[in-house]
Amino acid sequence: MADSALTPIEIGLTAAIVAVEADEPIILVTGGSGTGATIPGLPFGPFDPIAHRTLDIGLRGWVKAQTALTVGYVEQLYTFGDRGRHARPDDAGPHMVSVGYLALTRVPKNVAALRAAGAGFEPWYRFFPWEDWRDGRPAILNDAILPPLEQWARAAGRDDPARAGGRRARLRLCFGGGGSPWDEEKVLDRYELLYDAGLVEEAHRDGREAALARSKMPVLGVPMRYDHRRILATAIARLRAKLKYRPVVFELMAPEFSLTELQRTVEAISGRHLHKQNFRRLVETGALVEPTGETTAATGGRPAALFRFRHEVMQERPAPGLRLGGRTS
């Protein structure tokens, strides 16, 4: 309980750097599909306590130095000290703790610099295809996810009926069904359930091949290095939640935008459709934006009025966000 000698460990800062382009949320990955054969991962950098006073400053430091991106909003997500999760059981290398971060940015002009560094932006729904409900319930759920999950729940019942019930309840809470609605914020819970059920490649890699090999299931979504997909799941969940009570969307928008563009961006992140009128009322009654007076030549149809974010709201109201209510629309 008092001071004692602490074990030396290395600390890495892992970032989910998010932007939105063409109504698609994208994240910066290294070693992705475009750049080579290696499995994609999130960018990360070491934390050097001598050069940087705080973890946040350290993160901004290496991101700026290595990617030439200007990240605005930065938020710490979670700290993982997992051995036996992203490390192999026989791994005897130096121990590492990684601090996960969410960072928001605008889509950059000079993608060339990133490509040179072996990095690029990828749509995040490649890694989580079941999270995009904008065109209705994704087919992958009924085709490839729920059947093996239900089998996984049943499988526990052979020895222990109560455990099967617990698994079924967990399944229902995470993936909806049986009265429970789909909750777009439970991204991490769903990923962890798939991990536990051995349906994502990472579970295999971490030594759970038993479950995976036994069922010969197709692996769901594009896997990532270490536990980076878990960090990305945390980032998506946090961003989806934060949208509702902090005006963070605007970090992802151009300085001027139409209300439909704003709605499309919110929909892209939260992965579901929103009711147009209600969305507009929320934005309006929240006094989150102000008209610039300009209009834009639309992609077709009537030109849209342009708006900009009212920075003042942050000093006016306690929780200025888009309190998107319950279900779909």
Added chain:
Amino acid sequence: MADSALTPIEIGLTAAIVAVEADEPIILVTGGSGTGATIPGLPFGPFDPIAHRTLDIGLRGWVKAQTALTVGYVEQLYTFGDRGRHARPDDAGPHMVSVGYLALTRVPKNVAALRAAGAGFEPWYRFFPWEDWRDGRPAILNDAILPPLEQWARAAGRDDPARAGGRRARLRLCFGGGGSPWDEEKVLDRYELLYDAGLVEEAHRDGREAALARSKMPVLGVPMRYDHRRILATAIARLRAKLKYRPVVFELMAPEFSLTELQRTVEAISGRHLHKQNFRRLVETGALVEPTGETTAATGGRPAALFRFRHEVMQERPAPGLRLGGRTS
């Protein structure tokens, strides 16, 4: 962006271990008032990646070993890598990153064991007297907090009027007034504001004595070692928020309790009064508890019916908590 050598750092796990006794939230502190002359701090232990697979397991490990407490709920709060915050500028010791945790427990029987270890439970409002609104607005706000804070906001206006406006807005958002209500969840924001204004001892210690010495202000609340009070503020804020959408209160209750006891506990944590009928309806419509059939000989007055937590809710509904609405009652 790729792998590179990481700086070795030590990692400490710092825990805010919370219980509630006699309608008072208490936390475990080391070196507190009862035990000696040293300044109180939160208990902490090293993280040993060899002995423990994850950070959470590591925390449970040393808490169990050193305090003989059974902590139920455990939640990671935040990771601080601050130099220049809890360390002195001239500090050249080994660098340390501390991971803050919130842990909930029942009040223990054998306090003797804790005392022997130089630890004990203290009411958390000693460290944050302005956070307890159960007997109405605390006098300390008007007496000792708001006047110097307003002066601090005005002081910035001499060179830079806009900055004074920003400070005033921040003050209003954190401490209410001018239409903004008091938000009991902004515990951390308030502490950080007081820190920035030089009104807590920790700011002095960290090298901000200028502001403090200039105004010769009385120091607010009992200070703590390092940045432990900041971690405690984070813990209180998180717990107050979590109450509303997760049934965490029950970790702090005896297995059987009356509804008034439950309400008193929630009030103790959130630091404000609740409307009796509304509270009961919330508990009832939430189906969070079930009657045991027993009653208890009350402290006076009619005997109260006893209830127990319905563990099943966690498998039934998505976010089972006490959705305590807006203002006071």
Added chain:
DNA sequence: TCAAAAGTGTTATCCTTACACCCATGT
């Protein structure tokens, strides 16, 4: 003149808030 997207007005419903009153026990 027609397609395509922008933009608006209104109503039913639920949830939150607040009120005021009755009950059972110990002294």
Added chain:
DNA sequence: ACATGGGTGTAAGGATAACACTTTTGA
């Protein structure tokens, strides 16, 4: 009998969810 805390029914107000329709441009 009365003080003390336990326990309940019900109405007003506001926020949310859902509805269908008009307007303005480019092809």
